[in-house]
Amino acid sequence: MLNLLIKDFKLIFPTQKDLKKRVLSSIFYVLAFVCFVALETFLFYRILSEIKNYQNAPIAFMTLFLFVVSIGMIILGVFRAKKLLFNVDDLRQLTNRPIKNNQIILSKLLFLFLIQYVTSLCFTFPLFVSYGIVMNKMIYFYYLALFYPLLTFIYEAGIILLLVYPVKIFMDYLKKHLIIQFVFTILILFGFCFLYSRVLNVFIQIVAQNQLDSLLNVSSINHLIHLKKYFIPIHFLADVFVLSTSIELLYYLCIAVGILILGLTVGIASFNYFRNFHIQSHTLPKKEYQFKEKSVVHGLIKKEFILLFKDSNYLLSFTGLLIVQPFLVYLVIAAMNTIFQSGVFLYYTSMLPYFIPFLDILILTIFTLIIHQGANNYLSMEHQQIRIVKMIPVPFQLQITVKVAIPFFLS
Structure with missing residues (x-):
């Protein structure tokens, strides 16, 4: 047990x-x-x-x-x-x-x-x-x-x-x-x-x-x-x-x-x-899979979408966060600015005029690090298949463009 x-x-x-x-x-x-x-x-x-x-x-x-x-x-x-x-x-x-x-x-x-x-x-x-x-x-x-x-x-x-x-x-x-x-x-x-x-x-x-x-x-x-x-x-x-x-x-x-x-x-x-x-x-017995001929760009895009969507936990932590993070950042920064610009906090921030901009930069940095961690995992999800990626007869410029363009489009 x-x-x-x-x-x-x-x-x-x-x-x-x-x-x-x-x-x-x-x-x-x-x-x-x-x-x-x-x-x-x-x-x-x-x-x-x-x-x-x-x-x-x-x-x-x-x-x-x-x-x-x-x-x-x-x-x-x-x-x-x-x-x-x-x-x-x-x-x-x-x-x-x-x-x-x-x-x-x-x-x-x-x-x-x-x-x-x-x-x-x-x-x-x-x-x-x-x-x-x-x-x-x-x-x-x-x-x-x-x-x-x-x-x-x-x-x-x-x-x-x-x-x-x-x-x-x-x-x-x-x-x-x-x-x-x-x-x-x-x-x-x-x-x-x-x-x-x-x-x-x-x-x-x-x-x-x-x-x-x-x-x-x-x-x-x-x-x-x-x-x-x-x-x-x-x-x-x-x-x-x-x-x-x-x-x-x-x-x-x-x-x-x-x-x-x-x-x-x-x-x-x-x-x-x-x-x-x-x-x-x-x-x-497993059914035989019939391969269909597709273009190179279609195959690369499909591969990236599979990497982004194959794990539901990863979908919540990185892929979906790419879209909603601007709203979250705005909500948090607006809330912190409101708190430190009113009430008793206003007295302390008046003596530190650069405190609120530094606080906003800190919040942006924290959210950027969160996305950065997800991006690192996204780039390393192919694991051993990276050897195949290097061997296929597709220009690396095209592979990098597709890999970067999809998350950029989502964000």
């Missing part, structure tokens, strides 16, 4: 051979995660400090934040479960070893629980700490908060297992249709930019313009209190952990256990079907 868990860990967190890249990527992800949690905690603490005197308002905002975190955990869990359950190379290795099917499924579910619990705890525990500080909770409140991700995993795992196989089928469809995949990715990235701009706007109004009171008026608070009952089943758990009620725990368990049983049934059946289908398809 321990070896299976280690194998699943390497499957979710593949290590790079280059130690320098491994360290830099780890530092970047840790800093990004810490900044996101800090922003989440800061917004929640400021809002809670302003509305703590309104009846039922603190628990309503607590439920809202926990509900958003739960949705994020479900989305993250679906992609993690897809890697764990439907990885072809992993199934090929496990098929050749005398390991029982129930041990494989149990190890993958156990690892999914561990990684989901740790991630959820990192997002939710700061919220409970902030709530406890503002509302003067006893010490046992913080201890009970450690068990919150354990209970939320019951229903989150059920939804994850229900969605993972349809998501896999949909992603396989996108891989076969590169144009649809690209359009879908761009829509996701632009949606992320829109949501990011809204959150950033709220952050600016709180920090720079001190307009929290205008955002949290009586009508908006009453509207959120009314919506709290629709955050099913999170509002049951919020009442249990915050208000120390017990009957809501029974309601939650009835809903969550039912979803979990349904999810386990569908998820395990999908895993067994995919595993058996993969074994059968692996033994079938």
